Amino acid sequence: MKPSIFPRPTEIAHEWLRHVIEPGDRVIDATLGNGHDALFLAQCVGERGKVFGFDVQEQALRSATDHLRSRGISDEVYEWHLVSHARLGEWVTVPVKAVMFNLGYLPGADHGLITTAEETLAALLAAAELIVPGGMLTVVCYPGHEGGEREALAVKEWAIAQGACWHVVHYEKLATQQAAPELIAMQKKEVRS
Numbered sequence: 001m002k003p004s005i006f007p008r009p010t011e012i013a014h015e016w017l018r019h020v021i022e023p024g025d026r027v028i029d030a031t032l033g034n035g036h037d038a039l040f041l042a043q044c045v046g047e048r049g050k051v052f053g054f055d056v057q058e059q060a061l062r063s064a065t066d067h068l069r070s071r072g073i074s075d076e077v078y079e080w081h082l083v084s085h086a087r088l089g090e091w092v093t094v095p096v097k098a099v100m101f102n103l104g105y106l107p108g109a110d111h112g113l114i115t116t117a118e119e120t121l122a123a124l125l126a127a128a129e130l131i132v133p134g135g136m137l138t139v140v141c142y143p144g145h146e147g148g149e150r151e152a153l154a155v156k157e158w159a160i161a162q163g164a165c166w167h168v169v170h171y172e173k174l175a176t177q178q179a180a181p182e183l184i185a186m187q188k189k190e191v192r193s
């Protein structure tokens, strides 16, 4: 069977983020993992920009560093923190253009070590404070694993409640055999003067 023409949620997130991130911007990867999203962000912000990254596993930080170095990204462009994204506001105090979340577990590592609804919501609150008007927040949720459905629901409820100040979009494949990953993307509204 040919693959469908519909992009995966992570691909859509990158596509939309490309519209708002500019060279020199500061951005956050709230779930570093193996560094695929961080590489994308580093390429968007370029040598004058900065990618702040968070993960709770040392293995993820090492893997992300290797990935970015192997693609020629200068160490000056990124700054990793081995701490829960729930505390990102303690480490990043400057405004940022975008924050990415790719929830769940680290592929190839302990599948029991996953993001949780409580920490994710705390991180979303902190991230939303830091994002400038016109900036974006993207969250890829995985309702297929234990706890993932509750987490995805919590993210969607939170996102819907932000409708006064954010444009909120939801992308999900329907009629799949297993619960498919979902993207919640939000752009902070710009106040007209």
Ligand SMILES: C[S@@+](CC[C@H](N)C(=O)[O-])C[C@H]1O[C@@H](n2cnc3c(N)ncnc32)[C@H](O)[C@@H]1O
Pocket: 030, 031, 032, 033, 034, 035, 036, 037, 038, 054, 055, 056, 057, 060, 083, 084, 085, 086, 102, 103, 104, 105, 106, 107, 113, 114, 115, 116, 119
């Ligand atoms: C699906 S992976 C991320 C994929 C990654 N963005 C990439 O491009 O390779 C999810 C990551 O979230 C991390 N994680 C779990 N709980 C976390 C927390 N409280 N704060 C930050 N990262 C967390 C896991 O260790 C895992 O590496």
